Every structure is written in structure tokens, then in C-alpha cells.
Amino acid sequence: MDAALHDWSLTPKQAIALQSQLAKQLEADDRIDPVTHIAGVDIGFEEDGSITRAAVVVLAWSPEQAPPLTVVEQVVHREPTRMPYIPGLLSFREIPAALGAFAQLKTRPQLVMVDGQGIAHPRRLGVAAHLGLWLDLPTIGIAKSRLTGRHADVGEARGDWVPLMAGQEVIGAVLRSRAQVKPVFVSPGHRLSLATSLDWVMRCLGKTKLPEPTRLADRLASRRDQKRATASQTHTTASR
DNA sequence: GCGACAG
DNA sequence: ATCTTGTCGC
Incomplete structure (x- = not known):
């Protein structure tokens, strides 16, 4: 087995305890420039998961x-994978690489959209929320499937949504971002309310199910798609 | 104890 | 997440 995959900086138990602590630092109200x-x-x-690409x-x-x-800027950052995937602990696997990519950015955005959950997480610290704390920026989680929470059926029209509930607590929304297509799970991460998060996701919606970012x-x-981009660049270069 | 389980 | 050809539809 690959030793690198087991070189944890935190045990699952420690990571879970840390999540509960960090979740207290999240801001649920809008604070956005x-x-x-x-x-x-x-x-x-x-490479079979041994390399993480952010x-x-x-x-x-x-x-x-x-x-x-x-598009004004884009960065791809590669580094060795540090942790396996464990439901609920995704941020510990993905955030190191994400921070590596952000470190290379020239532009500082005022809002960040992340593929994954915000507070729609067992301990209210999905990858979008966790990254928001690291970056000290407003973040929104947009996930393609559910991690936790219950919800009613969503209407079929674009823009229809129902709350995602954890008991009596609203932790996100199940949003029909495109008609007749499986809905996405939107949840605020850091420094945003659910209403504002939904506004931004709707505003960034193009023709597809996921918001442009x-x-x-x-x-x-x-x-x-890396192969696709490389191939088209080769074509462009060759045709000049 | 038995499922469920982001990417 | 990733492995993968064709195929249905705008």
C-alpha cells in the first residue's frame, strides 16, 4: 500500500473535533464587499489518486x-494527495491543494464558489465553509449530491427550491438550477446567508446545471478536459 | 446494531 | 473522484 496515503496530519477523531470547533467561527450573516x-x-x-489537482x-x-x-484568471496546482476520501472529512483532503492554487492567484475575489457542501454537513463544516475560514472570504457550497439533511421534492422549473433541513435547522437548499435536471445542493459557507447564497448562484447560472464559477x-x-484543452492548444499551435 | 455517506 | 463508447437532443 502507498504510505503517503496514510500520512495523516490528523486522525479522523481529531479532525472531527476540530470541525466542531471551527464551525463556531463561521459567520452566518452577510459580510461581503x-x-x-x-x-x-x-x-x-x-495517477490513481496519488496526485491531487486543484x-x-x-x-x-x-x-x-x-x-x-x-474568465480573467485561472490556476491549476498539483501536489501529492495526503488523505483518503472519508465522507464528512472531505475538506482535509482537498483544502491543502486548494490553498496552493489560491496562493498563485493575482486577483483576490470577493466571493468564492466551491464544489461541495457549505454548512450542509454533519458538524456544519463542509469544504466550502472550511475554505471560507482559511481564506477569510464569503463562500458558497454547490454540491451535486446530498451529504446530510432531509428535504421535500423540488419543483421542476428552473429556480424552484426547497429548504434542506437538519431537524428544525435550515442548512441549505435543494435548487432546480436547470429544468428537468437533477437539482443541486446549495449551502452557505462563511460570511453569507442562505438567501444571499441562492441569489448569487442564480445570478451565475448559465445554460447548464452548475453556476459558471x-x-x-x-x-x-x-x-x-485537461486532455481536451491540451489537444486544442496543440491544434492552435500547429495551425499557426 | 443497521444504513447513509460531498468528492 | 476515476475508469470509458456511443448516443440522444438542443
Whole structure:
């Protein structure tokens, strides 16, 4: 077995305790600067998972310009994978690489959208929330599936949503971001309310199910699209 | 004790 | 997450 995959800096027990502590530091109210740039973050893997690849895309935002938004910067950062995937502890696996990518950014966004949960997490510290604390920036989690919480059925029209509940607590929303397509799970991370989080996700929605920031980060982080980009660059170069 | 379980 | 061809639809 690969020793590197077991080189944990924290035991699961320690990580869980830390999550409960960090969750107390989250701000649930809106505290966001005027938005000119929005970042999208996603993580992918190479070499059977031994390499973690973090992708960050920064888009220009203005109230006038509806999607598609303009890409102003993008970074891909690679480093050895430190932890296996354990449901509930995703942030410890993904955040180190994400921070590596952010360190290379020239632009500091006012808002960050992350592929994964915000507070819709057993201890209210999904990867989007955790990253928000590290960056001290407003973050939103947009997940493609559910980690925790219960919810009613969502309407079929774009924009329909129902609350995601943990007992009596609202921890996010199940949003029909595109008609007839499986809904996404939106939850605030740090420094944002659910209502504001939903507003921003709706505003960044293009023609697809995912908002532009995470859709583009997703593309950059995925192995297949890396090949696609490389191939088209080769074509461009060859045709000149 | 038995399932469920982001990426 | 990732391994993967074709195929249905705008």
C-alpha cells in the first residue's frame, strides 16, 4: 500500500473535533464587499489518486453582464494527495491543494464558489465553509449530491427550491438550477446567508446545471478536459 | 446494531 | 473522484 496515503496530519477523531470547533467561527450573516470578481474552485485527481489537482477560476462580475461571464484568471496546482476520501472529512483532503492554487492567484475575489457542501454537513463544516475560514472570504457550497439533511421534492422549473433541513435547522437548499435536471445542493459557507447564497448562484447560472464559477473550475480540474484543452492548444499551435 | 455517506 | 463508447437532443 502507498504510505503517503496514510500520512495523516490528523486522525479522523481529531479532525472531527476540530470541525466542531471551527464551525463556531463561521459567520452566518452577510459580510461581503462589492463584488467585481467571483472565483470557482474544484479538485480533481491523477495517477490513481496519488496526485491531487486543484483548479481555481476567477470570473469578472458586473450586474449588467449576465452569463457567460468573462474568465480573467485561472490556476491549476498539483501536489501529492495526503488523505483518503472519508465522507464528512472531505475538506482535509482537498483544502491543502486548494490553498496552493489560491496562493498563485493575482486577483483576490470577493466571493468564492466551491464544489461541495457549505454548512450542509454533519458538524456544519463542509469544504466550502472550511475554505471560507482559511481564506477569510464569503463562500458558497454547490454540491451535486446530498451529504446530510432531509428535504421535500423540488419543483421542476428552473429556480424552484426547497429548504434542506437538519431537524428544525435550515442548512441549505435543494435548487432546480436547470429544468428537468437533477437539482443541486446549495449551502452557505462563511460570511453569507442562505438567501444571499441562492441569489448569487442564480445570478451565475448559465445554460447548464452548475453556476459558471464551479462549472469552469470543474472542467479545469477534471482529467478528461485537461486532455481536451491540451489537444486544442496543440491544434492552435500547429495551425499557426 | 443497521444504513447513509460531498468528492 | 476515476475508469470509458456511443448516443440522444438542443
